[in-house]
Amino acid sequence: MSDKQPAAPTTPYGSPAGPHRPFEPTGVIHDIGYRHYDGVRAGRGHAVMALIAHSLRGVFGLGRTARSKIIPFLLVGVMLLPAVVSIAIMALAKREMMSYTSYAVTMQTVLAIFLASQSPYAVAPDLRFRVLPLYLSRPVTSADYVGAKLAAMTAAMFLLLAVPLTVLFAGELIVDLPGPPHTAGYLTSMAGAVVYALLLACLGVAIASFTPRRGLGVASIIAFYLLTSAVSTAVAAMMEEVNNYTAAGWAWMINPFFLVDAAVQVGIFDAKPSAPTVYPGGTGVAAAILLVIGLIALSVTALILRYRKAASR
Template sequence: MSEPTGVIHDIGYRHYEGVRLGRRHAAVALAVHSLRGVFGLGRTARAKIIPFLLVGVMMLPAVVSIAVMALLQREAMTYPSYAVTMQAVLAIFLASQSPYTVAPDLRFRVLPLYLSRPVTLGDYVGAKLAAMITAMFLLLAVPLTVLYIGELIIDMPGPPHTSAYLTSMAGAVVYAALLACVGVAIASFTPRRGLGVASVIAFYLLTSAVSAIIAATMEETNNYAASSWAWLINPFFLVDAAVQVGLFGAAPSAPGAYPPGAGVVVALLLVAGLIALSVTALILRYRKAASR
């Protein structure tokens, strides 16, 4: 007997007999959901404008460098200086997108729904951080990699700058970790997205301005040792000093030199300390939010 096609049958409620995955799967799903959200995917068209605009701006130096290499056979930009040169763009991306990962869940009280699932508070915080770290890493690593591929294809005289590229990738990992942790931690203290954006950008402006002013003043008084320490106040120079210069011996990207010797150790400790402080602040923040 042939059934007519295109008929919708109400087959009633069906039970789910398939697999049920555990906490890890849920945490990964949350991280992926947040990562997509950071770039505006699965959200309104308006939410896509800023992240993709900033991604475009981040790609510009890579594209220009490739053009310069192809036409003039000259290197235009070194890999480790990429993040420092583009620090304002990275800071704006961090400020505009990190509040999205945490603020709506607090403001619209989605958090209790997550906690009524198998994931724990630690999983939640971990997933949100992982999402933002991945986003920041992609934002930095994609143009660097495009630039490197460009360099390989153009095949300039002399060997490719592979070690500089790898140094910058190591730097990108630490940049992403430090910036995302600080950004998300600051943003988590307010359920309002606008306030979060303002707080994160204020953090960047404050540290970079204070760092530049102190360094300039110290240089005027010929106190070069003090000015080299002052650069570390800016998180972008801090990671440069700790990882790219300190561990991998790249040339400093700050206008002045970084503190040598023990300075590297201090810079590394500062990076680790800032990440630890941010994660602790986040966990305390969410303990309080969950108990409400």
């Protein structure tokens, strides 16, 4: 006979069974209240619209901290200031003080600062904290994401420019200057505002998307604006010194603000140029329009490729 004692029975978890612990698991399933969603699924389009609304609110600091609202609303006030002053002068002097079609070029520095300060917010946090896969885990595609961000930034830039123009036009109607109101100039400037907003938003978001750091995005956009502005001014001045005004007109279009002015407001609607020199006509207008379209297409393509690569990580 063997002296070994039989091993004590145990549960599947390794503890002794005992008289009150049978051979069965002791886990308990708790009902913590999760419920299935039985409502209507809004779908992909609703998700994209929600992303646009969220991004647009964020550009103006809505739904964010009070500090985030300072820069956008301060710049909105600066953009409105020339319109308000012009209305006051029109009421006193009874004459037009500021051209509608030159408003964007005159205020280009403010528009560039707004673009530089707010474009990185639209894209940088999602890249920095790597939450892009969460957006794309739903029916939203990378093209939808890019389109939503561009739509939000375009809408913000359009509002920043269209509101002062509308205030200025309303002031002109209220003051009732001698002669008919400058309706054609206002409508031309609004058409230009659409193209200004689209081109600037595409360029700004595309530049900002290549770095997850907001500070670097701001610096990159400011550097792009300063470079194009300085180069266009310097080259145009040199061409005017040698009396080559045709080349000077081409040089002004290195700056995106003068490019839109030449392509849309002057080239299509025959407005007065905002640059000191007349832009090249004929093929120059066609070239300016194609350049605007090409810059928009290049920016959108770069964004789509950038976010496809980011989503695959």
